[in-house]
Amino acid sequence: xxxxxxxxxxxxxxxxxxxxxxxxxxxxxxxxxxxxxxxxxxxxxxxxxxxxxxxxxxxxxxxxxxxxxxxxxx
Amino acid sequence: xxxxxxxxxxxxxxxxxxxxxxxxxxxxxxxxxxxxxxxxxxxxxxxxxxxxxxxxxxxxxxxxxxxxxxxxxxxxxxxxxxxxxxxxxxxxxxxxxxxxxxxxxxxxxxxxxxxxxxxxxxxxxxxxxxxxxxxxxxxxxxxxxxxxxxxxxxxxxxxxxxxxxxxxxxxxxxxxxxxxxxxxxxxxxxxxxx
Amino acid sequence: xxxxxxxxxxxxxxxxxxxxxxxxxxxxxxxxxxxxxxxxxxxxxxxxxxxxxxxxxxxxxxxxxxxxxxxxxxxxxxxxxxxxxxxxxxxxxxxxxxxxxxxxxxxxxxxxxxxxxxxxxxxxxxxxxxxxxxxxxxxxxxxxxxxxxxxxxxxxxxxxxxxxxxxxxxxxxxxxxxxxxxxxxxxxxxxxxxxxxxxxxxxxxxxxxxxxxxxxxxxxxxxxxxxxxxxxxxxxxxxxxxxxxxxxxxxxxxxxxxxxxxxxxxxxxxxxxxxxxxxxxxxxxxxxxxxxxxxxxxxxxxxxxxxxxxxxxxxxxxxxxxxxxxxxxxxxxxxxxxxxxxxxxxxxxxxxxxxxxxxxxxxxxxxxxxxxxxxxxxxxxxxxxxxxxxxxxxxxxxxxxxxxxxxxxxxxxxxxxxxxxxxxxxxx
Numbered sequence: 083x084x085x086x087x088x089x090x091x092x093x094x095x096x097x098x099x100x101x102x103x104x105x106x107x108x109x110x111x112x113x114x115x116x117x118x119x120x121x122x123x124x125x126x127x128x129x130x131x132x133x134x135x136x137x138x139x140x141x142x143x144x145x146x147x148x149x150x151x152x153x154x155x156x
Numbered sequence: 157x158x159x160x161x162x163x164x165x166x167x168x169x170x171x172x173x174x175x176x177x178x179x180x181x182x183x184x185x186x187x188x189x190x191x192x193x194x195x196x197x198x199x200x201x202x203x204x205x206x207x208x209x210x211x212x213x214x215x216x217x218x219x220x221x222x223x224x225x226x227x228x229x230x231x232x233x234x235x236x237x238x239x240x241x242x243x244x245x246x247x248x249x250x251x252x253x254x255x256x257x258x259x260x261x262x263x264x265x266x267x268x269x270x271x272x273x274x275x276x277x278x279x280x281x282x283x284x285x286x287x288x289x290x291x292x293x294x295x296x297x298x299x300x301x302x303x304x305x306x307x308x309x310x311x312x313x314x315x316x317x318x319x320x321x322x323x324x325x326x327x328x329x330x331x332x333x334x335x336x337x338x339x340x341x342x343x344x345x346x347x348x349x350x
Numbered sequence: 351x352x353x354x355x356x357x358x359x360x361x362x363x364x365x366x367x368x369x370x371x372x373x374x375x376x377x378x379x380x381x382x383x384x385x386x387x388x389x390x391x392x393x394x395x396x397x398x399x400x401x402x403x404x405x406x407x408x409x410x411x412x413x414x415x416x417x418x419x420x421x422x423x424x425x426x427x428x429x430x431x432x433x434x435x436x437x438x439x440x441x442x443x444x445x446x447x448x449x450x451x452x453x454x455x456x457x458x459x460x461x462x463x464x465x466x467x468x469x470x471x472x473x474x475x476x477x478x479x480x481x482x483x484x485x486x487x488x489x490x491x492x493x494x495x496x497x498x499x500x501x502x503x504x505x506x507x508x509x510x511x512x513x514x515x516x517x518x519x520x521x522x523x524x525x526x527x528x529x530x531x532x533x534x535x536x537x538x539x540x541x542x543x544x545x546x547x548x549x550x551x552x553x554x555x556x557x558x559x560x561x562x563x564x565x566x567x568x569x570x571x572x573x574x575x576x577x578x579x580x581x582x583x584x585x586x587x588x589x590x591x592x593x594x595x596x597x598x599x600x601x602x603x604x605x606x607x608x609x610x611x612x613x614x615x616x617x618x619x620x621x622x623x624x625x626x627x628x629x630x631x632x633x634x635x636x637x638x639x640x641x642x643x644x645x646x647x648x649x650x651x652x653x654x655x656x657x658x659x660x661x662x663x664x665x666x667x668x669x670x671x672x673x674x675x676x677x678x679x680x681x682x683x684x685x686x687x688x689x690x691x692x693x694x695x696x697x698x699x700x701x702x703x704x705x706x707x708x709x710x711x712x713x714x715x716x717x718x719x720x721x722x723x724x725x726x727x728x729x730x731x732x733x734x735x736x737x738x739x740x741x742x743x744x745x746x747x748x749x750x751x752x753x754x755x756x757x758x759x760x761x762x763x764x765x766x767x768x769x770x771x772x773x774x775x776x777x778x
Contacts, residue, residue, distance in 0.1 A: 093533045094686035095729045096278070099338060100194065102203035114723055116338070118687035142191065142206060144278055339687045 085153035087125035090134050094118070096145035103146060107137045125151075170226035170233060173219045175314055178299045180216035181263070182318040184209055185292045186325035188285075193325075193332040210270075217267055224260060252302035255294050262291035292322060364573070365597040366581050367557050369451050375486060377493045380454035385564055387458045390465035394424065397466045397563055404567035405579045406559070410434060410515070410552030411627065411655040413643060416559070419549060422539040423467040426547025431464045432524065433474045435483065435553040436508045436515035439625040440677075440769050442657040444583035444595045445553050449476065449483035452557065453490035459556025461501055462563045467549050471502065475520055478507045509776050512626070512681035513732050517550035519683070528777035530683035531730035554583055574600030578642045588622070588659035588767050589615040601642045607658060608637075616662035620746050622768065624654030626674050627735035629742040630667065633660070650742065659768055666761035668750050670768055671743035672697065672704035677770045678736040683777075689733040692724030696740055706754045714751065717744065 090110060092103075099117035109130060110122045126134045126148070138146040187209035196202055227235045235253065238244065241261060243254030269276060269284045300315050329336075373379065390397060402417035423429045433456060437445040449456055460472045474491075476484045484507060491503045506524070508514050514529035521542040523529040542548025551559075558580060562570050571579040578600045584607055587593045591612025598607055604621065608614065618633035629651035631639075639645050643652050661667055679693035699713035699720070707713065721737040728734070744751060753760050 093729070094688065094727060095533050097687065098336075099687055100191075100202065102201075102206060105201040105203050114688065116687050116691040118727070120723070120727070139274065140203065140206070144274065339684065339690045 086150050087153050088131060088134070089124075089149045089151055090121050090126050090138075091147050091149055092119050092121060093145045093147065096143045098143050098145075100142045103137050103141055106140065107133050110134070111137075125153075166226050166230045167232060170223060170230055173223040173226065174299060175311075177216055177219045177223050178295055178318060179314065180212055180219060181292060181295055182321050184213045184216055185288055186321050187212065188288060189325040189329050192336060193329045194335050195328060195332070213267065213270075217263070220260070220263060249302065252298055255298035256302065259291055259295040259298055262287050262294065266291065364581060364599065366561060366573075367448060367452060367455065367554065367583060368595070368597045371451075373451070375451060375453055375490065377454055377490070377497060380452075384455065384458075384561070387461060387560060388563060390462060390563065394466050394468060397462065397559075398424070400562055400567045401466070401559060402567075404562050404570040405576075406555065406562065406570065407578070408552055409554035409558070409582060409656070411439075411624075413653065416551070416555055419539060419551065420463065420466050423469075423547045423549040426540065429467045429469040429547040429549060430471045430473065430543050431460055431467065431469045432520060432543065432548055432550045433460045433472065433553050433556055434515060434517070434520060434550050435474065435476045435480070435487075436520060437477060437480075437655075438510065438512045438515040439627065439655050439657060440512075440771055441587050441622075441625050441659055442585045442655045444585050444656065446477070446480045446483045447595045448553055448557060448583065449480070450486045453487045454494075455557045455560050456487070456553045457490055457494070457501075457503065458560035458563075459551075459553070459558070460503070462559050463549060463551055463556055466559075467547075469549065471504070473504045473506060473524065473543070475506050475508050475524075477510050477514070479510045509778065510771070511683075511775055511777060512678065513683055513730060516730055516732075518730065520550060521548055523778070528683075530685055530777060531732070533729045575642065577644060582641075582653075582656055584641070585655075585657040586611045586659075587657070587769075589618065589662040589665075590660050591615055598641065601640045601645065603638050603640055604658065605637045607641060608660070614660060614662070616664065618660045619663045619665065620661045620667055622657075622659040622661065623649075623651045625657035625659075626678060626739060626768075627731075628652070628654045628657070629738060630661075630671070630746040631742070632746050661767055664762040665767055666704070666750060666759050666764065667743060667747035668700070668754060669704040669759070669761070669764065670766060671740060671747070672700040673766060673770050674768060675700045675736065675740055678732070678739075682732060683730075686728040686733075688724045688727040692720050692727075692733060693736050695720045696724070696736065700740065703751060703754050704759075706757050706759060710755050714744075714755065 097118060101113055101117055103119050104111045104113045107130070110126065111119045114120055134148060138148055187205055191202070191206045191209055194202065195205060224240055227233050228237055228240060239253055239257060241257055243257045244250070265284055266288055269281050273281055296315060296318060300311070398417055398420045401420060406416045407413045408416060435445045435449050435456070437443070460474065464470070464472050474487055476487065484505065488505055491505060494501060508520065508523055509529050511529055513519050513531055514523070516531050517538050518532040518534060519529045521538045522532050524543045538548040538550050540547060542550070558570070574580050580600050581597050582600050583595055583597050585595050586607060590608060591614065594611060596607065596610040598610070620633050621631050621636055623629055623631055623636070623646060629649070631649045631651050636649055639649065641653065646652055661670060675693070675697040679697040682689045682693055684690050696717055699717045702713035703710045703717070717740060721741055724733045725737040726734055750760060
């Protein structure tokens with residue numbers, strides 16, 4: 083049985099450094115010196131799944147995506 | 157039956173909700189402009205600006221619905237349901253009602269596309285959202301010229317306040333334009349290492 | 351079951367892809383030398399199986415197994431084949447040479463690939479500056495039309511930007527936009543030109559497919575190792591006796607490659623392997639390393655687009671790298687914040703070090719920090735390549751960096767060795 087994990091990814095072409103994502107989900111996202119998001123490696127922890135979905139929905143540029151990957155291929 | 161619909165309360169409700177709608181629409185526009193300007197007031201996080209923009213716009217829709225509904229059912233106002241969404245030639249209020257219909261159409265377009273934001277192509281949503289710059293002045297003009305309050309001093313004061321808020325937001329936008337468009341403006345200067 | 355295998359002929363040894371200088375590029379000369387391309391109608395699966403058995407990997411820089419791409423595109427509806435001869439790397443010229451001197455083999459490869467994936471449209475993409483390559487291909491296409499062939503080719507010229515040859519950038523241009531990379535997924539093999547599954551394949555890879563279709567996988571594997579079979583075209587530049595392109599067996603050593611171009615011009619200091627997307631390696635250690643991904647891995651290098659450049663002793667590697675870093679910063683598509691700002695910051699900091707500026711020590715710290723922050727955060731691999739190049743330079747030229755921090759440069763000459771294009775170029 084392959085476990086599926088959820089990964090948060092930013093589309094850097096769409097991203098315009100609004101910075102809302104880092105404010106809403108500081109556990110996983112911080113901003114670099116120019117205001118663009120650095121997302122923590124690895125799958126989204128179970129406890130933050132709902133927040134991750136919310137942050138994807140609230141990005142003003144719809145630049146965040148949640149991807150499902152097979153666990154062994156992470 | 158018609159006593160419920162005496163022009164008194166409904167009439168005042170229509171005018172009152174109209175004014176509140178205008179104030180809310182002005183706030184929504186200003187907050188939207190502030191969001192795109194990357195405005196950061198003090199230590200307040202930026203997502204709050206966008207959150208207020210979204211929530212107040214829903215409030216504005218509520219008041220706008222009351223305003224439109226009361227305009228239709230009020231016997232003295234006698235606005236037909238069709239005239240609400242389509243400018244029609246009628247009496248001396250034709251221009252102001254036409255503007256009202258246009259403003260309503262634009263607001264509906266803005267709200268509906270924003271509710272469906274995730275399902276629409278981003279460029280389409282953005283193109284429609286630019287119409288906000290048209291919706292607000294049209295709403296303002298409708299309010300300024302329409303009906304019995306037109307020209308009254310308090311209405312003029314409300315209009316002036318709305319103009320000041322909106323203009324302030326636009327100035328903020330223009331000042332912050334470089335920060336908002338950062339990566340697109342980054343100059344790639346021609347340099348030689350030695 | 352394989353397609354018909356021709357008896358081994360003079361095409362078994364090197365050179366396979368390169369024709370001797372002065373050889374005519376006419377269709378009749380081509381058929382006389384290589385034989386005709388076998389009929390591939392209904393043989394798509396057999397051809398893909400042959401490509402898989404041959405172990406052919408992409409020759410454009412990524413080294414992806416070709417048969418996987420063919421299978422993926424074949425699975426889609428109404429696919430399209432794009433022959434990628436764009437070659438945006440300034441020090442690399444092998445694709446241009448191949449297209450100029452052997453256009454019919456490239457066209458054969460495109461036709462074979464189209465048969466393999468079931469495509470009826472073929473686009474040949476060439477860089478705008480490669481006029482003679484384009485003319486050669488245009489002539490070959492016209493010749494085939496006159497000879498009554500019913501193949502349809504569309505020849506396009508692409509702006510000369512560094513990233514324009516990246517497969518999503520090429521697809522973006524073909525779809526009417528600028529030659530800038532796009533966010534993946536979806537990759538071109540799923541959704542590319544006009545939303546159709548698109549096979550973007552380097553022209554050297556296609557030329558190899560054309561030969562595998564004729565001679566089979568066994569023949570292809572007569573050269574090279576089990577893991578990296580076949581031949582490869584290598585561009586050699588910098589301080590070598592005769593800069594140019596040579597065709598080598600996969601896995602030949604750097605020394606073999608360099609001897610093919612009359613050895614060194616001056617005593618070598620370091621080698622740049624893989625072009626501006628590649629890595630610096632100290633000359634002494636790398637000379638006998640095999641030219642294969644496996645052989646180069648211990649040096650932290652990879653073959654990439656197979657461009658090798660030699661930096662001689664009396665030059666400054668830091669200054670060369672600063673020039674290249676500045677070029678790479680200018681060649682950013684400008685779409686992703688970390689790339690736009692990060693590469694500019696890295697280039698400026700490297701320039702400060704190269705000019706022995708008083709702020710060089712702080713600049714060195716900044717380069718390291720920014721490089722780590724920026725890598726992997728663009729939509730394409732452009733920032734990754736730039737940071738890899740810069741980090742390898744700081745490692746290989748560590749002594750020179752130390753001199754610069756003390757305020758002097760030990761190089762005798764400040765003439766540049768590696769070519770860096772200048773001047774504004776369009777994206778469309």
